[in-house]
Amino acid sequence: MMILKYAAAALAAAIISTGCAIAQEGMADALRQPTLDSLAGKKVVFVPMSMSFDLPEGWAAIMEKEAKRLGYTIDIRDANWSTDTGTRALTQAITEKPDIIVVQNFDVASYARTLKKAEDSGIKVIQVNMKSSYQTDAFVGADWYGIGQYAANRMIEKCGKASGKSGKIAIIQGPATAAASVYQLNAITETLKGHDDIKIVSSQTGDWDQSKAHGIAQTVIQQNPDLCGIVGFWDVMDAGTGAAIQESGKDIYLITSGGGNKTACQGVQNGTFNEVISYDVEGQGRDLNNTIKVLLQSKEPAGSLKFALYTPNKFITKDTMSANSCWDLDQLKK
Amino acid sequence: MTPSATTKTRHRIGLTQELIVFVVAVLLFLYFSVALNGFLSPENILNLIRNVAMLGMLSLGMAVVVIGRGVDLSLVAVMAVSLTLSIVLANQGYAFSTALALGLAFAVAVAVVMGFLIAYVEIPAIFATLAVSAIVYGLGRGVIASLDVNNIPDNLHWFLFLGRGAVLGIPMPIWLFAICSAALYLFLRKTGLGRFIYGIGDNISTARITGIPVRPIIILQYVISSAMAFLAGCATAASVASMNMRMVNSTLIYDVLLVVILGGIGLTGGRGGVRNILVGTILIGLLLNGMTILNISYTVQNLLKSTVLLLALVIDALLNPRDEQTSQQGDI
Numbered sequence: 001m002m003i004l005k006y007a008a009a010a011l012a013a014a015i016i017s018t019g020c021a022i023a024q025e026g027m028a029d030a031l032r033q034p035t036l037d038s039l040a041g042k043k044v045v046f047v048p049m050s051m052s053f054d055l056p057e058g059w060a061a062i063m064e065k066e067a068k069r070l071g072y073t074i075d076i077r078d079a080n081w082s083t084d085t086g087t088r089a090l091t092q093a094i095t096e097k098p099d100i101i102v103v104q105n106f107d108v109a110s111y112a113r114t115l116k117k118a119e120d121s122g123i124k125v126i127q128v129n130m131k132s133s134y135q136t137d138a139f140v141g142a143d144w145y146g147i148g149q150y151a152a153n154r155m156i157e158k159c160g161k162a163s164g165k166s167g168k169i170a171i172i173q174g175p176a177t178a179a180a181s182v183y184q185l186n187a188i189t190e191t192l193k194g195h196d197d198i199k200i201v202s203s204q205t206g207d208w209d210q211s212k213a214h215g216i217a218q219t220v221i222q223q224n225p226d227l228c229g230i231v232g233f234w235d236v237m238d239a240g241t242g243a244a245i246q247e248s249g250k251d252i253y254l255i256t257s258g259g260g261n262k263t264a265c266q267g268v269q270n271g272t273f274n275e276v277i278s279y280d281v282e283g284q285g286r287d288l289n290n291t292i293k294v295l296l297q298s299k300e301p302a303g304s305l306k307f308a309l310y311t312p313n314k315f316i317t318k319d320t321m322s323a324n325s326c327w328d329l330d331q332l333k334k
Numbered sequence: 335m336t337p338s339a340t341t342k343t344r345h346r347i348g349l350t351q352e353l354i355v356f357v358v359a360v361l362l363f364l365y366f367s368v369a370l371n372g373f374l375s376p377e378n379i380l381n382l383i384r385n386v387a388m389l390g391m392l393s394l395g396m397a398v399v400v401i402g403r404g405v406d407l408s409l410v411a412v413m414a415v416s417l418t419l420s421i422v423l424a425n426q427g428y429a430f431s432t433a434l435a436l437g438l439a440f441a442v443a444v445a446v447v448m449g450f451l452i453a454y455v456e457i458p459a460i461f462a463t464l465a466v467s468a469i470v471y472g473l474g475r476g477v478i479a480s481l482d483v484n485n486i487p488d489n490l491h492w493f494l495f496l497g498r499g500a501v502l503g504i505p506m507p508i509w510l511f512a513i514c515s516a517a518l519y520l521f522l523r524k525t526g527l528g529r530f531i532y533g534i535g536d537n538i539s540t541a542r543i544t545g546i547p548v549r550p551i552i553i554l555q556y557v558i559s560s561a562m563a564f565l566a567g568c569a570t571a572a573s574v575a576s577m578n579m580r581m582v583n584s585t586l587i588y589d590v591l592l593v594v595i596l597g598g599i600g601l602t603g604g605r606g607g608v609r610n611i612l613v614g615t616i617l618i619g620l621l622l623n624g625m626t627i628l629n630i631s632y633t634v635q636n637l638l639k640s641t642v643l644l645l646a647l648v649i650d651a652l653l654n655p656r657d658e659q660t661s662q663q664g665d666i
Contacts, residue, residue: 050482053482081580201629208580209580214573214574218384218385220626243575246498
C-alpha cells in the first residue's frame with residue numbers, strides 16, 4: 001500500500017512539473033525575485049545623533065553591508081550632536097523622497113513634528129534606539145523600561161534590606177528629555193515603589209559626558225560615604241562614574257547599559273563597571289535590516305504599520321562574560 | 335553720573351568686581367557650610383577645587399589672551415583635539431611621551447597660525463579663533479579620529495597619576511592648577527614680556543609707539559593659552575582615562591569666559607590677573623558643588639550659572655564703563 005501511495009505521489013509530481021529533467025534541477029522560488037526586485041534601487045536615509053560613537057557606527061556598518069548585498073543605498077546624514085542640524089537633515093531628506101528614513105532621536109520631542117511630516121509625504125520612518133513621542137512605522141531598539149526595571153531590581157538585590165547595606169543609591173542620567181533617560185527613570189521609580197529600604201540620594205544628569213559624570217559621582221560619593229550603588233544610563237559616559245568610584249576606593253556597585261562595544265567588556269574586566277546591560281548593537285543591526293526589508297516589501301502606505309522590535313538584553317558581568325559578549329567596530333566594518 | 339563721579343564712587347567704596355565676587359563666594363561658602371551636611375569636610379573642599387581645576391587652567395589661558403585684549407574661543411577645541419591626537423598616536427604604537435609631545439606641538443602650531451592671523455592679517459580675535467576652533471574640531475573628527483571618545487592605552491599608570499593620584503593628600507589636578515597659576519602669576523607680574531601684554535591690552539597704539547614688539551607678543555599670548563589648554567587636557571584625560579571631543583560642542587567655553595569675566599578681568603583688556611581667575615574659579619566651583627549636593631537639575635544649574643554670568647557682565651559694565659579711549663575697533 002505504501003509503495004503504491006509513493007508511486008502515485010511521484011507520478012503526480014512528475015505530471016505537475018514539466019518533466020523529469022527540470023525536477024532534478026530543483027524548483028524556482030517564486031518569491032525570491034519579486035523580493036529582490038522590491039529592494040533593489042531603493043533609497044534609505046540614516047540620520048544618527050552623530051557618526052562619532054559606537055552605536056550609530058555599528059548600525060551603519062551593518063546596514064551598509066546588507067544594502068550593498070541587496071542593491072539599495074544607505075545615505076548617512078550626520079546630525080553631529082545638534083537637533084537643529086538633525087532637523088535640517090530630515091527636512092532636506094523629505095524633499096528628496098527616499099523610501100525610508102532611519103532616525104535616532106536626541107530626545108522625545110525635537111523631531112516629532114518633522115517625523116510626522118515625513119510620514120505624511122509618504123516616507124516610511126524607522127526610529128532606532130531612541131524613541132520620539134511620535135510613533136512612526138517602526139521602532140527598533142533598546143527596551144529602556146526593561147533595562148531600568150532590571151537595574152532597579154539589581155539595586156534592591158545588592159543594596160536592599162537583605163544585603164545588609166545602606167540602601168543608598170545614586171542615578172546618573174543622560175539628558176533629561178532623552179528617551180533613554182525618561183523611560184528608564186520611569187521604570188526605576190515604578191520598580192522602587194514600596195521599597196523603602198532603597199533611597200535615591202542623587203539623580204543628576206551627566207549629559208552623556210564622562211567628565212560631568214565623573215564630577216557628579218565624586219561629589220555624591222564624598223557626600224554619602226555609605227553609598228551602595230550607582231545606576232548609570234550609558235557605559236561610555238559611566239567610564240567617568242567608574243573612575244570616580246575607583247578613586248574613592250569604595251565598594252560601590254555600578255550598573256550601566258550600552259551597545260555592548262568591546263570597551264564595555266574591557267570595563268567589566270578591569271572593574272570599572274560591575275555590570276553592563278548590553279542592548280547588543282549587532283542584534284539591533286540585524287533587526288534594522290529586517291525592518292528595512294519588511295517596509296520596502298510592504299505595500300501598506302507610510303504610517304499604517306506601527307510596530308516595535310525591542311532588543312533582547314545581554315547581561316555582562318565578570319561571571320557571564322564570554323568571548324562573544326561584545327563586538328569590535330573594526331571587525332563589524334570588515 | 336559722569337565718569338569722574340563713577341571713579342570717585344569706586345575709589346571711595348573700593349568695590350572692584352573681584353571683591354564683589356569674592357564677597358559673594360564667601361557668603362555662598364558660609365551658606366553651604368551651614369545648610370549642607372558634609373560640605374565643610376576637607377574631602378569636599380578638595381573635591382570642589384579638583385572638579386574645577388581643569389576649568390581654572392583653561393581660564394588661566396583665556397586670561398592671558400583677554401588681558402592682551404583678545405579672546406580665544408578655540409581653547410576647548412585645541413584641548414580636546416590635541417589630546418585626542420596624542421591618544422590616537424599612542425594607540426598606534428608611539429611611546430606615550432612622544433605622543434604627548436606631538437600633541438603639544440600640534441597645539442602650539444595651531445596657536446602660531448591663529449596668532450599670525452590676528453596679529454599680522456589683523457582679523458578680529460573673536461572671528462579668527464572661532465574659525466580656527468571649527469577647523470581644529472573638523473580635523474579632529476574628520477582626520478585624526480573617527481570616534482569622539484578615545485581611550486588611552488592600558489597600563490599608563492604614570493599618566494593616570496596626573497589625574498587620579500595625590501601628593502601630600504592633595505589631588506594632582508589641584509597641584510597642576512596651582513603650579514600653572516604660580517607660573518603665570520610670575521610671568522605676568524615679574525617679567526617684561528608679561529608687562530608688555532598688559533601694555534598691549536591697555537592701549538595697543540601706545541604700546542607700539544613705545545617700541546613693544548606688539549605682533550610677536552600677540553602670537554605669544556595664543557601660544558600660552560594653547561599650551562594651558564593642552565595641560566588642562568592632560569589633567570582631564572588622566573582623570574577619566576580618555577578624551578571626549580564632544581566637549582567642543584558643550585558650553586565649556588562659555589564657562590571659561592564666565593570665570594574670566596566673573597573674576598573681574600575686563601574684556602576691554604589690560605586689567606586683572608591670576609588672582610581674578612582664582613576667585614572666579616572658586617565661585618563657580620562653589621556653585622557647582624553646592625548645586626550637585628542640593629541635587630538641583632542640570633537645566634536649572636545652567637540657568638543659575640548663566641544668570642550669574644549676566645549679573646557679572648552688568649556689574650562689569652557699571653564698574654568699568656567704556657569710553658572712547660578704551661573702546662576701539664576689534665573690541666568684543
